[in-house]
Amino acid sequence: MGLFNRKGSKAASDAVSVTSEASRTTSNIHSLPPNKPINGSSAVPHPPAFDVPLPPPPDPNHDPAAYLRSIYAVRERSKLIHEKAKQNQLVHFDVDSSKFGETAAYLVSIIKRDFAPDYHTIPPHGRWQHFEVGGRARIDQLLTSWPSRVDAQERTRRLLDLFLVSVLLDAGAGNQWSYKSKESGRIYRRSEGLAIASLEMFKAGYFSGDPTEPYQVNAAGLNRLSPGQLAIGLQVSDANPIAGLEGRVGLLARLAEALENPEYFGSTSRPGNILGQAKRLIVPDFLLSHPATQTSSVSVITIPTLWDALTHGLASIWPSSRTQIGGVSLGDAWPCSSMPSPPRAQPWESIVPFHKLTQWLCYSLMAPMTRLLNIQFAGVELLTGLPEYRNGGLLIDTGLVTLKATESKRGLDAYKHNAMVKGQPSMEVVPLFSAEDDVVVEWRALTIGFLDDLLVEVNRILKLEGSNKLSLAQMLEAGSWKVSGQQYASYHELRTDIQKGRSRACGSVTTKY
DSSP states (O other), rough: SSSOOSSHHHHHTTTEEOOGGGOOHHHHHSSOOOOOTTTTTTTTOOOOOHHHHHEEEEEHHHHHHHHTTHHHHHHHHHHHHHHHHHHHHHHHHHHOOGGHHHHHHHHHHHHHHTTOOOOGGGOSSSSHHHHTTTOOOOOHHHHHOOOOSSHHHHHHHHHHHHHHHHHOSSOOOOOSEEOOOOOOOOOHHHHHHHHHHHHHHHHTTTTTTTTTOOSSOEEEOTTTTOHHHHHHTOOOOOTTTTTTTHHHHHHHHHHHHTTOOOOHHTEEEEGGGGGGGTTTSOOOOSSSSTTTTEEESSSEEEEEHHHHHHHHTTGGGTTTTOOETTTEOOOSEEETSSOOTTSSSSSGGGGGOOHHHHHHHHHHHHHHHHHOOOOEEOOGGGGOOSSHHHHHHHHHTTEEEEHHHHHHHHHHHHHHHTSSHHHHHOSOOOOOTTTTTTHHHHHHHHHHHHHHHEEEHHHHHHHGGGGGGGHHHHHIIIIIITTTTTHHHHHHHHHOOOOOOOOOOOOOOOSSO
């Protein structure tokens, strides 16, 4: 089940539309000049390798729920579907392997356009860049606005507060919603619009329970946030509707409850306290004092440590109706017919986990800790490409994967039925599936595998080796996440000199996980 309703009515609360990615192009991202570093803030060196031991994955035969909730399980379980994809043996999609090279070449063209030859300046994928949409270094400006008495740790805690609540608000806003920045007057949509909206709300103290300390997020502030207040902050109106307003309020209320856990979030109930506490507080550090964290000349936190803090600290915010094993809710993990199933396999083996939102949080929260405190992270390679509509839509826009005819008909029938509901879209006829549908689960799993393959090929084409290779997070940021079906159509026309119609692509699993 989805956290938020992408559509405008209850009938479509868990709907996933299969649409052309071209129709989802975000003008304020694709019309920008090349995304060069701004005041040096985006020039992030390739992450160094650290000789830090990582804990082994949980044993699925002993504790399958712990294993399926771990970061280790995401790539390992998706790999089974990826192997079938490479043999064109998927249940719901056909794979044209001859399109793989063209897909990689297209990514390279986008990366070269914006960054050549300074590939080392590509920042890792994360929320930070969303705040810089339009070419403004808003986070740098925010940091500069704070007095010098605010030390580096508190500055980092404030950014962790902001980034976490912004990521949680970053669910599909729908096609009609937009946000006009109070500071610049420019209009933004979708993920970037939600980033700017959450930043301006943060600066106005929407998420703080202390009027004398607006630059924070805490349980008291979230508890007092009503649907009406959130609507004002997001500029929602009858003429500017957003999908899932009530769902967002409910999620923030559950976040407030989770923040009351002092083990992770301290006595002041702030997300940023997951880093470590100010000396005046009685609760010790979590990430920085964790036994797995190395604190010699440079603090090194392992990804499993950060992952466990987020999965356990935020466990209560996820709906209990999600897939369960032994009574334990697994979050963003779903059964899939392409996976092994009983009686030849154990029940847990039929489930493929994604944990997309937790991964998005990891990618996003690492940046403030690294940039402000020089904290490094070991095991970043455990994180995968994010299985969502921009990355997954690329594979279909390029023709690498195609929805089978029988599934397309089923999705079109569902769309036509949904279009009869008042307030639902009825202009562009596209296949529609629920978020837990087997089609969507298979699509998300194959997205993870193909992104790994594309990273290898992109580095090969760019002739990048050793420490100069792009990381997966850099390829996501500079390539797969920013492309669109519309851009690919233009690229393909230039290469073939043949006018192409718009490609039909899987759209968004617009409910974030």
